[in-house]
Amino acid sequence: MAAAYAAVVSLLNSMDLVKNHPLLSTCFDMYQIESLRENLDVFQDFVEIHADSDITEEDLVRRIAVAAQMAEDIIEVEAADRIRGASSQKSPSFLPYLQKVLEEMDSIKEKLTGHDSHLQVIPIIGMGGIGKTTLARNVYEKSHIVRHFNVCVWVTVSQEFSARKIYLQALTCLGGSTSGMDKSDDQQLSHELYKILYDRRYLIVLDDVWSVEAWDKIKFFFPENNNRSRIVVTTRELKLVDYFGSSTLAIDFLDDKNSWDLFCEKTFGQQGCPSELKTIGRRIVEKCQGLPLAIVLLGGLLGKSPRTLEYWEKIEEDKSLVLDDSGHGEGNKPLEDYEIDVPKLIKFWVAEGPIKSKTGQSLEEVAESYIKSLVDRNLVLVRDVRHNKKLETCFVHDLVRDMCIRIGEKEDFYRVHRDIDGARHFIVDQKTARFYPQKSQEKPSLVHPLIFHGKIVSHVKSRLLRVLFHDMDDLDYTFRQVNLRFLSVGLPDSGSFMDTTYSLPSSISLLWSLQTIIVFGSPVVAPSEIWEMPQLRHIQMSSICLPDPPPPSDEGIFVLQNLQTLKTVQKFNFTEEVCKRIPNIKELHVDYDFDEQEEASPCYHLHNIGCLNKLESLRYSCYGWEYGGDSLQKLKLPSSLKELSLWDCHLAWSDMTMISWLPHLEILELQMNAVVGPEWNISAEEEYLCLKHLYIHGCDDLIYWNITDSSNFPVLETLSLVSLSKLEEIPSGIGEIPTLEEMHMHDCSESATISAVEILEEQDSLGNLILQLQLSFNYQTEAKMWKEKIQELGFTCQNVLINGEYYHSS
Template identity: 40%
Template sequence: MAYAAVLSLMETLKQILDADDQQHLLDHKKHQFESLLGKACSLQDFLEDSWQTSSEAVQSLEQRIREAAYTGDDLIMSRMSRTEGFLWQVKFMLQTLISAFWPDQDLEKVIEEIDSIMKEVMEFKDGGGVKDSRPRNSLTAGPSTQAARVADTMVGFDDDLVQLKDRLIGQQSKLQIIPIVGMGGIGKTTLAKNTYQDPFVVYHFDIRAWVTVSQEYCLREILLCLLDCTTKGLTNEMHEEGDEELCIRLYKSLKGRRYLVVIDDVWTTKAWDDIKMLFPDDSSGSRIVLTTRLSNIAAYVNSCNPHHQMRFLNDDESWKLLQEKACVEENYLELEKFGKEIAENCRVLPLTIAVIGGVLSKHDKTQDIWEHIAKNVSSFVTSNDEQCLRILSLSYNYLPHHLRPCFLYMGVFPEDYEIRVSKLIKLWVAEGFLKPIISQSLEEVAMKYLQDLIDRNLVLIRQRGSNGMIKSCSIHDLLLDLCLREGRKEKFLCVTKVTANTSLNVTNGGRRLIIYENSVKGHDASASLIRANNDTLKSASAVRSFIVQVVLIQHHQYLAYTTNGKLPSSISVLRNLQTLIVHQMIMSFLFKLPPEIWEMPQLRHICFTECALPDLCCGQIEGAVFIFPGRLETLQLSGISCFTEDNCRRVENVKKLGIKYDHASARGQWERYSLNNLGQLHELENLKCLFGGQDYLMLLTSPRKLPPPMLTFPPNLKKLTLSGCLLPWEDMTHIGSLPKLEVLKLHRNAFSGDVWEPIEGEFLRLKYLKLHHMDLAEWRADETHFPSLQHLILKICRLKEIPSGIGEIPTLELIQLDDCYISTVTSAIHLKEEQQSLGNDGLKLFINYSTVTESTKKLISRA
């Protein structure tokens, strides 16, 4: 992983050269470090230019670049560490890993190696580079090849076949381009083949042609393949003609005829640009079907109409396909249990099911064999089908260098792990995987990288947030295996499982070591080191004071761990720390963050449980110069935090703030915590403010009610979540007047009172409204009060009915009811029926109940 290694080295050098408190490390080496940084930049440019070249010469250079950059990075990083207080623990861990992976080398030797590499790079460039030695993928023409003559078994895609046929033979006379999109092995080509060979489709079109393009293609071969389909066969004259003459001949063969052309496995927009002018549009109902793994290509070739997105099989469809591939008759009932388990372990991917089905077809149909295969699906796929691995590897091999480390990093997460995007991005940033872009934050760059991986169907979206942004993602198990395999090959990561009694084996040289117990299904994500629990720490001979989870990045940029004690003041020596996450084991124990937290200028994300924000006056350090962390973007605290004017100034650039008050000592003393100063946080976009806890809820039922907290809201707020505030509904006007508010979530007792009557002219940009466990009985609202509302969520509310005027909001897409009154359900159904009678079929209604009576079932069936 040469590109990631060079980025990491560059990040280390920039930190030393830019940091005032690291100047003592430079001395006479400043010029040396500056020269090394320049060479690293040149190597980065070389890697970016050569990512599509797989010659042995380039691969050898990349391996040398990777080893030299990693070694130099570690040598420099070890000198950056200051062994005092808390930091000696960090340094001990890092040096333990470094000594296990790399021998001690002098930096001069590393520089000599990089100079040697630079010389070869220059020779490579001067010689015009090395031509790609990869064999070209063969191109297949339609009826003349086995690939297009015989359709593959297709199970579970009957609806897809019907939809595709409808688009092929529809009434639209103009030429239509229909992209089929999905990850490798999901069945794109199979669907295209079955449609291509459908008798009605064959009858409908005058002429059909099929060509497979793949990653490396030759325009001449594409032309000959298509001509082989559109003429009565290739002649000697055609073989002797030039590309331009072949283009003209192909165009004339299609002119005036209703044709169907399937262009299979397209990887670049250039491939489409090279051939798109070959297809005439005579308004005769011609169609082009294009299969690709890349969503951006689908959008490029057809931006007007939707593409056909392939889905995964469900469990029943997977079992049915496995039966067909394994040649199992329906009377083999004793195999059904293990067969369904095998199908489930294949992760509903047709390619995997086909491979395992082929294995099963060659064995005796006994329970023992099927049970054994059910427990070892991945190993059977790996050992029995090289084509399966080749198909999946194509997606990785085609990734540009800047995306490869981000993709391989998905291997640090276990199977079926739902990855929070916010955490993933913080880790990518801390790892130094991201190339800075002018006018964009690193988090914005990371989101672009993630979206690119999603568009390539390598990463799956699991959840979207209320604002429509991607909240969590995951990766298919087969692609996870690909990450681990390529990660080991590239010495990028190593995953190991240990128990309390086993020793840690780190001999394979993986750059990132992920350690967790066999019994632990999930673990915290890491880039450099993961400790699953205290026993694992002992087996790894690491620092004993880290109790449960430790995540460390080599540049001390990301730290997450669980403790039963206070955060030491020496945390401030981690000058480069960007993300600090601390989980408190003893939840009833509350402590204040040390005031030294203000001395950490690089902090961008602080997430704590059971702690409070320190105030300058509570523990000023003698002689200390307090620096407010102007880059701070995320602050999540649980405890009695005081937002004085001084503290607000120190976090004035924060974009996401979460605070929670749930202790008895906070009752009735909201004014002490200066929440009215939150309005000074002009950069704040996301605020979550929760009041509660058991003591607080008990007070709600007592004769003496708590006074509502004094809250003010900053003007740039886009998302607001409140709970337990007991604000009067009259105060809602302060929220409604926020000009940028798009998401509002009100949870248990956020507001107090029976009636909410909004004011016209407010909530102009609100798209998402959630009312959860509210005592609100009457809501006097209509379309003028929420002109941009898209989603309305009501959960466990006393609301008697939804105002009919809500249904007239032109942007409304969804109403969801969870355990609401029957009268509320009835009003929602009437509202939807009224909109349908007016021609509005776009409004969706979801009704969920934990317990459902027969009368409620009938109501729900109407929706």
């Protein structure tokens, strides 16, 4: 992004020099110069807005940088020739490639914001990897486009069309909860979508539409409001063009010159291609056939690889690296709409064993660096990032998936839906288990099948099974797989009262290499043998009751040196012995649910939590605190904490002082009466030096909140206030925090909400256009009332979103 920004700004400066030079101003086509300037202003806004974000549209960003650099080179060469008197002719038109991209964007923006009041469908057509989604996403995210429409919705359709999935995606994008919609039929969902869109100016992007039939099934649920609503459709299918009956934007392949320029920029940056690699490099680029995605991927690969003729010749001969858009084979699901859970993927990689340890880094940290490397090479695209900047979800282009399958099968690493002879891994799920050959039982030592999602099929057997995702339907099968390293199990949900528990068998200790166990659904009671599994790295359960560790045996004490994650433990007793057994724990969730029948003032040795000096994330809840005695008063926190979430703890606001002393704390959540009392006064000595995200939800005793000044939260980025019905106002000094980007409020008092708008209004008048206020309400009538109230009070600030819609002052 920095390179693109620098290139655009540099080009703008060069054009200013030409315009203001007495000799050069008459030599250039100034109409073309000014036209280019207007378009470049759009790109400058784009790179400035996204300068600090982890956007996934690197293809377009790189193309902008290359094109801007080319334009500046041509201008400077021409200017040098003019100054030296080498030519007396006006310069020819230049930079057709950049002009073409700009024209494409201008065409879309004109259609989106044009004055035709009728609902219009705008198709973008081109083959896979040509940049349809990139172009649509860039326009979709432009701030003036967002402001032009009341609501904007992005839906991925894909080859496996599902009307229900589209309705749920759209409703989720509109800010609604889909948790209660599982029992709704398709007609109810479509009517709900129609009702929300009715009488609003909307922009809908339907990405990756494969057929006329798919469009026919959903088109009736986008109302004709006669208010300049628009629908953008990206597709590979030419036959859809005539069907839509509107002008189409077709994205062509890159020509040879622009293909080479994009490849060189991606591979070498500013250094340029070495002369000895130019010939073979051009041959490699020719294989990409002008497809931007293929060029970017190969450039990313070669940019991180040995720059030798021998290596490049090997790449040229490797047919498996060629991207094929011949369509998806039967059973192959397009992955652009499939989100990959990055934390789970990291655990999966560690379990499978390909991650090599590095000094000073855990295996998980090494695996995370590998994913970031794949992102840098554009092989993996980021979808969601957590507040701590760690990757949450990612996805891959379906063409990249096909390439990976070809490489994996070529290397005999795995098979997908085929014969397993010679393969080390075989991928199978509930739908495709019938493909798993019976003869695999004859040589189980050669195959590592991966069972994904669903019930176990009886004939899928292997003594070398390492990774297993399944429903708990065959316990004997599960605990016979002694080589399991990753086990994810779904138990029947016992309901909101969690009164049905499941006991893990003592035979779990036979899983000698088990690293990760994930159980969701019913609460779990673990056997004492779990303390004798030193290879465990992650224990993640909806609810787990852990017994005290057994006393030392003749074999000594088992220490879970590798254990990093432990959640969610019920009434965990932090004795010194327990803390010695988990010295390297990083993430810990503990619940203490007391009742009136319980023994008064039980001691859980909470002061020993402070001894866990590797702990980075702690979630602590204490329901029924009035029966729990003074246990919370003994809570001590390690200085290593980066994330702290407190629930129903009933601390006093004065206790927050000890939290302000945590030197590395970045995320603080105070949930459901975590802190009680009417007043939170923060003195000058209380400084949350590293805190970036503060959430106060459901602490409804709070009336007065006072800070000394912005130095109490010097690097705060996000403030979220929910269910604070008595809070009178947000301290005005909050608005003076230079790093603050977002305030979110829901179900707060009227006076507190108005104070938030006042803070935004003041910052807006000072030129702070970064800060954004999001107001959310349970009902649209309430949202409408607040729009009218803000209007009546005379506020003119623009960065206010009310239930996901930008507020427009009249």
